[in-house]
Amino acid sequence: MSDPFLSIRQVRKAFGPTVVVQEFNLDVKQGEFVSFLGPSGCGKTTMLRIVAGFEEPSAGTVNIGGKDVTALKPNQRNIGMVFQAYALFPNMTVAGNIGFGLKVAGKPATEIRSRVGEMLDLIKLQDFGNRYPYQLSGGQQQRVALARAMAPRPQVLLLDEPLSALDAKVRVSLREEIRAIQKELGITTVFVTHDQEEALSMSDRIVVMYNGCAEQVGTPFEIYNRPATRFVAGFVGTLNVIEGTITDPTAGTVSIAGGAVSVGNRVAGRKAGEAVSLALRPEAIALGRREGRDGLVKGTIREVSFLGSVIRVRVAVGEALLSLDTFNNPASPPPVAGETAEISFSSSDMLILDR
Amino acid sequence: MKQNRFWSFLFLAIGVLYFLLPLIGTFEFSLKMRRGVYSLDAYEAVIFDPRFQATFGYSVMMALATIVVGVLLVVPTAYWVRLKLPSWRPVLEFVTLLPLVIPPIVIVFGYIRLYNTSSWLPLTGTAMGTNILLMFGYVVLSLPYMYRAIDTGLRAIDVGTLTEAAQSLGAGWITIMWRVILPNVFVAVLSGAFLTFAIVIGEFVLAALLNRPAFGPYLQLIGANRAYEPAALAVIAFAITWGCMALIQVVSRFAPRPPAQPH
Ligand SMILES: Nc1ncnc2c1ncn2[C@@H]1O[C@H](COP(=O)(O)OP(=O)(O)O)[C@@H](O)[C@H]1O
Numbered sequence: 001m002s003d004p005f006l007s008i009r010q011v012r013k014a015f016g017p018t019v020v021v022q023e024f025n026l027d028v029k030q031g032e033f034v035s036f037l038g039p040s041g042c043g044k045t046t047m048l049r050i051v052a053g054f055e056e057p058s059a060g061t062v063n064i065g066g067k068d069v070t071a072l073k074p075n076q077r078n079i080g081m082v083f084q085a086y087a088l089f090p091n092m093t094v095a096g097n098i099g100f101g102l103k104v105a106g107k108p109a110t111e112i113r114s115r116v117g118e119m120l121d122l123i124k125l126q127d128f129g130n131r132y133p134y135q136l137s138g139g140q141q142q143r144v145a146l147a148r149a150m151a152p153r154p155q156v157l158l159l160d161e162p163l164s165a166l167d168a169k170v171r172v173s174l175r176e177e178i179r180a181i182q183k184e185l186g187i188t189t190v191f192v193t194h195d196q197e198e199a200l201s202m203s204d205r206i207v208v209m210y211n212g213c214a215e216q217v218g219t220p221f222e223i224y225n226r227p228a229t230r231f232v233a234g235f236v237g238t239l240n241v242i243e244g245t246i247t248d249p250t251a252g253t254v255s256i257a258g259g260a261v262s263v264g265n266r267v268a269g270r271k272a273g274e275a276v277s278l279a280l281r282p283e284a285i286a287l288g289r290r291e292g293r294d295g296l297v298k299g300t301i302r303e304v305s306f307l308g309s310v311i312r313v314r315v316a317v318g319e320a321l322l323s324l325d326t327f328n329n330p331a332s333p334p335p336v337a338g339e340t341a342e343i344s345f346s347s348s349d350m351l352i353l354d355r
Numbered sequence: 356m357k358q359n360r361f362w363s364f365l366f367l368a369i370g371v372l373y374f375l376l377p378l379i380g381t382f383e384f385s386l387k388m389r390r391g392v393y394s395l396d397a398y399e400a401v402i403f404d405p406r407f408q409a410t411f412g413y414s415v416m417m418a419l420a421t422i423v424v425g426v427l428l429v430v431p432t433a434y435w436v437r438l439k440l441p442s443w444r445p446v447l448e449f450v451t452l453l454p455l456v457i458p459p460i461v462i463v464f465g466y467i468r469l470y471n472t473s474s475w476l477p478l479t480g481t482a483m484g485t486n487i488l489l490m491f492g493y494v495v496l497s498l499p500y501m502y503r504a505i506d507t508g509l510r511a512i513d514v515g516t517l518t519e520a521a522q523s524l525g526a527g528w529i530t531i532m533w534r535v536i537l538p539n540v541f542v543a544v545l546s547g548a549f550l551t552f553a554i555v556i557g558e559f560v561l562a563a564l565l566n567r568p569a570f571g572p573y574l575q576l577i578g579a580n581r582a583y584e585p586a587a588l589a590v591i592a593f594a595i596t597w598g599c600m601a602l603i604q605v606v607s608r609f610a611p612r613p614p615a616q617p618h
């Protein structure tokens with residue numbers, strides 16, 4: 001692995017007696033897009049503001065480009081920042097906003113003009129240079145804010161829930177646009193969001209945060225399919241949790257309501273009779289028997305929601321209510337609530353939640 | 356409903372008469388210097404009086420100095436308190452209200468005691484020193500208006516986030532004040548400035564007791580010794596004040612508009 005470009009070491013932050021970030025470690029490669037994902041209040045913004053220099057960590061260091069910046073002020077760090085509330089300067093035109101950082105840096109007017117033009121092209125607002133922020137929609141303002149942050153060629157781009165204030169359609173198109181621009185410029189980026197779909201669709205890697213700790217760092221694929229903790233499993237995506245009891249730890253058998261499953265060596269070392277929580281994603285469960293699936297349990301269909309291309313079915317298995325998704329098939333009618341049904345899954349798709 | 360409207364009109368009319376009648380009377384009287392016909396003689400006499408020119412010029416200079424010092428004092432203070440010490444805002448509000456509660460005569464006697472010729476800072480010893488003292492007195496008198504105007508201006512923008520946006524783009528405090536904060540509260544600053552101007556031009560107590568040749572004491576002097584000229588002066592003073600108010604209205608049209616906020 002090449003040297004990390006942005007490196008956060010053992011950062012801790014407390015406001016008085018409240019610890020908001022603890023034991024935070026992260027290495028971000030040059031050009032990488034990393035998201036901080038977590039529920040509101042878990043410390044994402046605080047961690048981002050520590051990287052930006054707006055908050056001083058209670059302990060730990062932040063390195064950017066091999067240089068310790070922990071003691072530097074925000075205006076000495078060469079970072080670009082995009083805020084949820086856009087924060088464009090109301091007294092300046094779009095061009096004035098985009099050129100602000102370059103002007104502050106004392107760049108000549110001709111250079112500023114050409115860079116502003118480039119940035120306007122990049123955000124596809126070529127004809128908007130002379131407008132004022134109040135003449136723009138929210139999505140346009142946020143694109144200008146992005147261009148403003150990137151114009152001085154910052155080392156790191158930081159975005160704090162930049163899409164949260166926008167309506168759903170704009171949010172989706174703008175997230176694709178941000179990702180495309182980020183890739184084109186190859187800028188190292190940290191993106192804060194509480195929206196798992198945003199994080200999963202945009203990021204190279206995701207840091208799932210909970211209570212001020214980084215619970216798991218991994219690619220969207222890893223985070224979704226191999227959640228390291230119960231919190232990550234529950235927070236990212238929909239999850240069915242099934243409580244079971246270990247019957248034979250060496251053989252890996254677990255008894256659950258409606259049957260037994262084998263989880264291989266994943267409960268090795270634990271005791272027989274111990275309780276264990278198993279989890280399955282809705283898309284890993286199928287209605288009826290399927291070739292090659294070793295998990296099979298019986299249950300009762302409780303609820304059928306027809307969502308168009310997908311039908312979400314809830315099946316009661318013992319105490320648990322499991323959600324599963326099947327594709328709509330025009331040739332066969334959907335299942336009916338009240339029927340008994342068999343459901344199948346691969347035990348290798350099953351997650352074991354230990355903590 | 357009809358009834359209601361009748362009474363509102365009646366009270367409005369009484370209010371307007373109460374306010375306008377003395378003004379109209381004064382104006383009419385100021386035109387009567389020449390016997391039998393209306394004329395502008397009183398205005399001519401006043402405007403070509405060298406003492407008018409001297410005192411008015413002095414007060415205009417004092418007003419401008421007061422505005423500059425007041426803006427330099429209040430904008431950074433109000434900004435800093437909003438940004439870093441929000442819990443101090445009530446304290447600041449209270450302090451800036453004090454000049455409305457404490458009579459100027461108390462302020463000026465305090466000044467004279469503190470800065471007399473045998474004190475540690477003998478400002479009243481020289482004309483220039485007294486001018487400076489008077490100017491600071493005016494800054495104090497205009498503080499309630501200046502502070503409120505500017506604080507209202509600051510409330511209209513998201514001071515914290517704009518500051519952080521500017522910092523992340525490399526700006527230091529001076530750049531932030533000069534390029535980001537001041538332009539966005541400029542209209543508020545101007546309205547504070549016009550109010551200050553109106554206050555300083557007509558102020559009497561401080562100038563008289565510090566014995567400076569200002570417009571207020573001149574008004575009083577003429578008022579005590581002449582008939583028609585004081586009426587003309589009163590109308591001129593009113594016109595200046597109203598002119599200031601009208602200018603506030605005009606400049607507020609050119610305020611940078613805050614964009615629609617999210618949510
Ligand atoms: N300046 C501050 N003083 C005290 N507590 C703060 C301050 N800033 C944030 N907090 C607290 O820190 C916690 C994390 O906040 P934040 O980082 O904004 O969370 P997130 O962005 O994940 O929603 C919250 O409980 C918040 O109340």
Ligand SMILES: [Mg+2]
Pocket residue numbers: 041044045046161
């Ligand atoms: Mg936040």
